[in-house]
Amino acid sequence: MGLSDSTRHHLLGIESLEASEILRILRRAREFREVQRGTATFARSLEGVSLVTMFYENSTRTRVSFELAAQKLGAQVVSVSAAGSSVAKGESLWDTGRTFGAMDPGIVVMRHPSSGAALLLARAVESVSVATRVVNAGDGAHEHPTQALLDALTLTDRLGLDLEGRTIAIVGDIAHSRVARSNLFLLGKLGAKVLLSGPRVLVPKALESLAPNVEIVRGIDQAIERADALMMLRVQFERMAGPPPFPSLSDYAREFGLSVERASRLKPDAFVMHPGPMNRGIEIEPEVADGPVSVVAHQVRNGIAARMAVLERAAGAGPWAEGA
Amino acid sequence: MNIRIDSVRLFDPGRGIDAPGRSVLIEGDRIRSLDAAGQKAERCIEGRGLWLVPGLVDLRAHLGEPGFTKSETIETAGQAAALGGFTTVVAMPTTEPTIDRVEVVELVASRARTSQAVRVLPAGALSVGREGKRLSEMSKLRSAGCVAFTEADRPVRDSQLLRYALETAGEIGVPIISHADDETLSLGGVMHEGLVSTRLALAGIPSAAEAVGVARDLALAELTGARLHFARLSSALSVDLVRQARRREVRVTAEVSPLHLLLNDTALLGYDTRAKLHPPLRAESDRQALLAGLRDGTIDAVVSDHLARSTLEKNTELDRAAAGSIGLETTLSVVLGLVWGGELTLERAISVLTRGPADVLGMDELGRLVEGGVADMTLIDPELPLSVNPAELRSKSQNTPLLGRAFRGRSVLTIAAGRTTYRHESLA
Numbered sequence: 246m247g248l249s250d251s252t253r254h255h256l257l258g259i260e261s262l263e264a265s266e267i268l269r270i271l272r273r274a275r276e277f278r279e280v281q282r283g284t285a286t287f288a289r290s291l292e293g294v295s296l297v298t299m300f301y302e303n304s305t306r307t308r309v310s311f312e313l314a315a316q317k318l319g320a321q322v323v324s325v326s327a328a329g330s331s332v333a334k335g336e337s338l339w340d341t342g343r344t345f346g347a348m349d350p351g352i353v354v355m356r357h358p359s360s361g362a363a364l365l366l367a368r369a370v371e372s373v374s375v376a377t378r379v380v381n382a383g384d385g386a387h388e389h390p391t392q393a394l395l396d397a398l399t400l401t402d403r404l405g406l407d408l409e410g411r412t413i414a415i416v417g418d419i420a421h422s423r424v425a426r427s428n429l430f431l432l433g434k435l436g437a438k439v440l441l442s443g444p445r446v447l448v449p450k451a452l453e454s455l456a457p458n459v460e461i462v463r464g465i466d467q468a469i470e471r472a473d474a475l476m477m478l479r480v481q482f483e484r485m486a487g488p489p490p491f492p493s494l495s496d497y498a499r500e501f502g503l504s505v506e507r508a509s510r511l512k513p514d515a516f517v518m519h520p521g522p523m524n525r526g527i528e529i530e531p532e533v534a535d536g537p538v539s540v541v542a543h544q545v546r547n548g549i550a551a552r553m554a555v556l557e558r559a560a561g562a563g564p565w566a567e568g569a
Numbered sequence: 570m571n572i573r574i575d576s577v578r579l580f581d582p583g584r585g586i587d588a589p590g591r592s593v594l595i596e597g598d599r600i601r602s603l604d605a606a607g608q609k610a611e612r613c614i615e616g617r618g619l620w621l622v623p624g625l626v627d628l629r630a631h632l633g634e635p636g637f638t639k640s641e642t643i644e645t646a647g648q649a650a651a652l653g654g655f656t657t658v659v660a661m662p663t664t665e666p667t668i669d670r671v672e673v674v675e676l677v678a679s680r681a682r683t684s685q686a687v688r689v690l691p692a693g694a695l696s697v698g699r700e701g702k703r704l705s706e707m708s709k710l711r712s713a714g715c716v717a718f719t720e721a722d723r724p725v726r727d728s729q730l731l732r733y734a735l736e737t738a739g740e741i742g743v744p745i746i747s748h749a750d751d752e753t754l755s756l757g758g759v760m761h762e763g764l765v766s767t768r769l770a771l772a773g774i775p776s777a778a779e780a781v782g783v784a785r786d787l788a789l790a791e792l793t794g795a796r797l798h799f800a801r802l803s804s805a806l807s808v809d810l811v812r813q814a815r816r817r818e819v820r821v822t823a824e825v826s827p828l829h830l831l832l833n834d835t836a837l838l839g840y841d842t843r844a845k846l847h848p849p850l851r852a853e854s855d856r857q858a859l860l861a862g863l864r865d866g867t868i869d870a871v872v873s874d875h876l877a878r879s880t881l882e883k884n885t886e887l888d889r890a891a892a893g894s895i896g897l898e899t900t901l902s903v904v905l906g907l908v909w910g911g912e913l914t915l916e917r918a919i920s921v922l923t924r925g926p927a928d929v930l931g932m933d934e935l936g937r938l939v940e941g942g943v944a945d946m947t948l949i950d951p952e953l954p955l956s957v958n959p960a961e962l963r964s965k966s967q968n969t970p971l972l973g974r975a976f977r978g979r980s981v982l983t984i985a986a987g988r989t990t991y992r993h994e995s996l997a
Contacts, residue, residue, distance in 0.1 A: 486757030
C-alpha cells in the first residue's frame, strides 16, 4: 500500500509481520511493564494523537484495554459503537473509513465481524489520509493481532525469551478463532510448535497449510501431554450457520474440556491460557481457571502493555519515531 | 443491402468447415453464399488474417431488466454482447418481476427489439415468482418465446416440483436449466471451502454442496427421461457425475463460465470481492477437471454468466459483497486465451461458443453458418488484444476480476441477422 509516512504502521494482522518486528513490539511492551511497576518513567509519547475505537462487535476487555493503553500514553480517546452511529443508518464500512480518515485522528482501532474488514478499512483510510493508521482489534475469524502479542508476552514471561522448540497447544473451536490464527502465525515466526486439537469440523485439516509449525492432533490428551502451554478457546456458535456441529455442550466438555483431572496430567511447568470470554464448565472447569496453573489474569495485564507498544508503532512514536 | 466479407478463414466446427481465403455474401438477414468470390455486393469488408465463425450463443446472462436497471439494462448488456461477439443471449429470469408471466416475456422482447444489439431469448422462471412452490405456466410462456425454464441462481428445493418441471418441459420440448446446490451444505458460505478459505477465515462452500445437487437432479433426469442442463458447474466431482450419467445416456448437458476455466480460489486472496462468484471459484484441481470436461465433451458450452453489480454491492466486506461478474465482453477472449495456452483446441473453443450452446437449446438454426440460413456471424481478429478497462467495457457496471488484464484475440465485427451490431475501428 502506498504509505507516504514510513514511520507509521497499520497493524492488520500477524501474518504480514516480520519476526524482528514482533520482537521489537514485545521489547517495547516489556519496557512499559517496568513503568507500570514504577521502576522507570516514560514520556507521554502519544500527546496530540487521537484514537478512535470502532467496535462493530461487543467487547468489553479489548476496548477498555486499548483505551487504557492510549490514555497512559497521553492520547485522546473517542469511542464509536455501531449502534447509534451512522453505521446503524446503513453507511458502508468504506464510507465510514473515508469519513474517519478525513478527520485524520492518527489511529483508528476497529473490531468487526467480517474477516478482511481491517484491510478494507485501511484501504478506505489511505484513500483520504496519509497519517492515520488502522489497528485491527479483531476481524471476523481472521486475525486478532494484539491478542497474539499479549499472549506472546505471557509465554515469554514464563518460558523465557526464546520460544524456539517450545510446544503450544490450542484447543477448541480453531476454525472460527481469530485468536488461534494470529497465534499460530506468531508462534511460527518465533520458532514454536503449535498443536491444534478440537472436534474435526472445528479443526479442518487445511489449518496445517497456514504455517509450517502447525500439527493437528486428534483428542485433547496428546495436546495436554506434549504442551508447554495450553490455550483453551470457547466454541463460537455466533459464527456458525445451520445445526450445532456436535451433539451437546456437555458432550463437547467430555471430549475437549479441561477438567481438573486432565489439568493434573500437564507437564510439571506447563500452564493454561484463555483469551476470554470464558465458558466455565465447558472448555475449562472453574477450579482450573482460577487455580495456580492458570495465567489468565496475567494475560489481561499484559494486554495493556502490548497495546501501548502497538499504538506507538501506529503513530510512529517511541522506538518507531523518526531517528529513534 | 448485401455485404461481402472477403479472404477470411471460414471456421464452423458445427458443420466441420475450416476453409481459408473464403468470401461470404450476406443478403438481408440471410447468408447468401459461403463461397462468394467475385460476386457483387454493396459493401465489402476485407477480412485477410481474420476468422469468420458462427455468431456466438450465450446460454446464460443476467440482463438486469426489468428491475435492476441501475446496474444493467438490455441496451447496455446488448452492446456488451455485441462487442463480445455474441449474436444470441439467453436472458435469465433474475429480474424483478421474474419472467413467470407472458407480459414480462413481452416486455423483455420489446426492450430487445428497441436495442437490436443482440437476439434475446428469455428463460422462464420454473416456478411462480421463483419461489419453488408451484410451476409457472410453461406452455404459455413457451409460446411467448421462453426457450428454457430455470430458477436461475437457486436450486429447486422441492424434488417433486423438479420432477414435475422436467416432465412438463419434456412435453413442450425445452430443457430445464438447473442450478445445482444443496443449500443446507452451502448455507452461510462465502467462497470455496479449502486452503484459501481457511487462510482468509471465510465460511466455506464445499464442492459437495454442488455435487449433492447434481446427483439428485441427475436421478430425476433419468427418472423422467427429460432434458436437463446444468448451469455453470464449478467442481470436479460434479463433472464426474455428469460424465457417468452421459455414459448411461441420461439426457443431460452442462456449461461452465470462463472465469471458472481461467481462475481458481486464490483470486480471492486480498479479499478481492470482484472474484466472488456464485458458484464460487474453486481449487486448481477443480479448474483442471472443468477443462478436461470441456475437452472431452462432458461440458457442452461456455457461458458468460454476465451479472452486473454496482460499486456499492462490491466495494464492501467480502462476506457481505454480492457475488457475480460481468462477462459478455470478455468470454470469447478468455476462451481464446485457453487455446493459446494449449488448454483447449481451437475447434473445441469455437464449438462450445456456437454449436454447443445452440444444441443445448435444440435450436440447430443457431450456431452454424448455413447458406440460406440466418446471417449471425462473428469476425475474429486472433492477434488484436482486448484490454479489459473502463473505456472498452460496454456494460453499465465494471465488476470483473479481469479488470486491468489484456487478452490476445477478440471480435472485430459482429453481425446478427444481417445487421452489424459491432464493428471495431481496426476493420478496413
